[in-house]
Structures are given as structure tokens and as C-alpha cells.
Amino acid sequence: MADGARARCGSGLARRHSDLVDGCRSHHQALLALSEGSWQWSIARLWAPAAASPTRILKSASRRPKGRKVASTKWLERQLNDPYVARARSEGYRSRAAFKIKEMNEKQKFFKKGSRVVDLGAAPGGWSQVAAAAVGSTDANPLVVGIDYLDMDPIPGVILFKKDFTEDDAPGLLIEALGGHKVDVVMSDMAWPTTGHRATDHLRIVHLIEIAADFAIQVLAPGGSFVAKVFQGGTEHELLHMLKRHFNTTFHIKPPSSRKDSAEAYLVAKGFKGSNVAENAEEER
Numbered sequence: 154m155a156d157g158a159r160a161r162c163g164s165g166l167a168r169r170h171s172d173l174v175d176g177c178r179s180h181h182q183a184l185l186a187l188s189e190g191s192w193q194w195s196i197a198r199l200w201a202p203a204a205a206s207p208t209r210i211l212k213s214a215s216r217r218p219k220g221r222k223v224a225s226t227k228w229l230e231r232q233l234n235d236p237y238v239a240r241a242r243s244e245g246y247r248s249r250a251a252f253k254i255k256e257m258n259e260k261q262k263f264f265k266k267g268s269r270v271v272d273l274g275a276a277p278g279g280w281s282q283v284a285a286a287a288v289g290s291t292d293a294n295p296l297v298v299g300i301d302y303l304d305m306d307p308i309p310g311v312i313l314f315k316k317d318f319t320e321d322d323a324p325g326l327l328i329e330a331l332g333g334h335k336v337d338v339v340m341s342d343m344a345w346p347t348t349g350h351r352a353t354d355h356l357r358i359v360h361l362i363e364i365a366a367d368f369a370i371q372v373l374a375p376g377g378s379f380v381a382k383v384f385q386g387g388t389e390h391e392l393l394h395m396l397k398r399h400f401n402t403t404f405h406i407k408p409p410s411s412r413k414d415s416a417e418a419y420l421v422a423k424g425f426k427g428s429n430v431a432e433n434a435e436e437e438r
């Protein structure tokens with residue numbers, strides 16, 4: 154893409170992104186004021202959780218040193234006993250989350266050799282590692298670009314940005330890093346630390362999904378896929394409805410490596426219908 158065209162594409166993306174981020178913020182502040190305690194949840198668990206091995210001997214973080222909170226001791230015990238944590242370490246993945254995208258791709262096959270991939274909320278990097286291996290991304294020909302506001306160590310074949318994705322220039326930077334080309338897979342595992350207040354947590358994740366989905370619709374190539382973390386069984390009706398207009402198939406899945414006791418699930422939208430549909434739908438609004 155020529156520099157001028159890229160700059161135009163970048164600034165259009167930035168303007169739209171910024172409007173959406175602002176719009177979402179005020180919408181969700183208003184909703185938050187109205188909605189406390191009134192949300193209804195239903196989780197569509199399409200996959201059964203992985204069965205625990207009956208013979209596994211559970212390790213315990215036996216004695217709690219002075220000063221360590223009960224919650225951190227529980228977290229440590231869970232990490233020590235989690236087979237995916239052990240597998241991630243032995244297979245060289247940065248996070249157990251790597252298995253989630255691996256399992257979803259094994260079922261849904263959204264990565265192809267040569268696909269271009271954007272990873273939103275990439276740290277510490279498990280999803281990017283899986284994507285880079287699956288699409289054959291190398292430092293000489295990078296096909297995967299990731300963004301997170303946290304620090305990340307470099308990953309071979311992946312271009313990483315330390316940045317908040319809600320900033321205006323973030324979408325343009327990601328696309329520019331991929332040479333201005335359309336993208337085949339946009340994946341978002343973005344999540345804010347939970348507050349423990351369900352309505353607040355829900356609104357915060359909905360905000361992230363909305364901006365990720367909007368980005369996907371702007372940058373995907375026809376046939377492309379969008380994968381995003383959602384919570385509490387779902388995606389808001391309006392957003393789901395919008396995605397159904399733009400993609401041939403949309404559904405929720407819970408991969409076996411996603412913890413049984415976590416409300417997390419993933420939205421997968423496949424077969425992007427192309428920008429013309431996006432533009433027509435925009436005019437219909």
C-alpha cells in the first residue's frame with residue numbers, strides 16, 4: 154500500500170476507533186449506573202471441561218508464610234496442580250492460555266499457512282507463539298503482530314507493540330506493521346483485571362469486545378476470522394447481531410483448557426463477508 158493510502162487508512166481507522174472508544178465509555182458508564190444486579194447470564198458451554206485425572210497427586214502450597222494472603226496461596230496451589238501450566242512450561246509456551254487458541258484452532262482451523270494475524274492483549278505471548286508457528290511467521294517475513302500495554306519479551310516472527318489498544322493510533326500501527334495488508338485473523342484475549350463486581354466486569358469486557366470487533370470489521374480480508382474472549386456466556390445481543398451480519402458463522406466455544414470454574418468463553422466468527430457488507434451495514438445505521 155502506498156504511504157499516502159496507508160496514512161489515509163490509518164487516520165480513518167483512528168478516527169472511527171476513537172469515536173467508538175468514547176461512545177462505549179459513556180454508554181457503559183450510563184449502563185453501569187442503571188444495571189447493577191439486573192443482568193441475566195447464561196453460559197453456553199459447548200465443550201465439556203477436561204476431566205481431572207483421578208490418580209493425580211495434588212501438590213499443595215503447604216504452609217502459608219506470614220504475609221501471604223489466602224487468595225495468593227490458593228492461586229499458587231492451583232498453578233502447581235494445573236496440568237496445562239506444566240505442559241506450557243515443558244512445551245516452551247509463555248502461558249497456559251496458548252492451549253486455548255491451539256485447541257480452538259484445532260477445531261475451527263482459522264490459521265492457514267501465510268495468514269496474517271493480529272493479537273490484541275497479547276502478553277505474555279502464548280497466543281502469538283501459537284499463531285506464528287501455525288501461519289509460518291518469521292522475522293524475515295513477519296505475519297503476526299501483537300499489542301499489549303504490558304511489557305513482553307520478543308517472540309520470533311512476531312512484531313510486538315507495548316501500547317493500550319484503546320489509544321487512537323493503535324489500529325493504524327498494527328496495520329502498518331503488516332505492510333498495510335488486510336488481515337486474515339483478528340484475535341482478542343484482552344481482559345482487564347476483574348473487580349469482583351459482576352456488572353462492572355461485564356461492562357468492561359463488553360467494551361473491549363466491541364472495539365476489537367469494530368477493528369476486525371475494518372481490517373479483515375474476505376473469509377477472515379475473529380476470535381474474542383467473552384464472559385458470562387456471551388456476547389451482547391446487539392453486538393452478536395452485528396457480527397452475524399458480517400460473518401457467515403458465529404458461535405461461542407469453551408475450549409477444554411479454559412478453567413471450568415471460570416466464566417470465560419470465546420466468541421468465534423468465521424467467513425468475513427467483506428468490506429462492502431461492512432460499508433452497506435454502516436449506511437443502514
Ligand SMILES: C[S@@+](CC[C@H](N)C(=O)[O-])C[C@H]1O[C@@H](n2cnc3c(N)ncnc32)[C@H](O)[C@@H]1O
Pocket residue numbers: 247248250251273274275276277278279280281300301302303316317318319342343344345361
Ligand atoms: C488473558 S491476558 C492474554 C494472554 C495471552 N493471550 C497469552 O496467550 O499469553 C489478557 C491481556 O490483555 C491485556 N489488555 C487488556 N486490556 C488491554 C488494552 N486496552 N490494550 C492492550 N492490552 C490490553 C492485558 O494487559 C493482558 O496482558
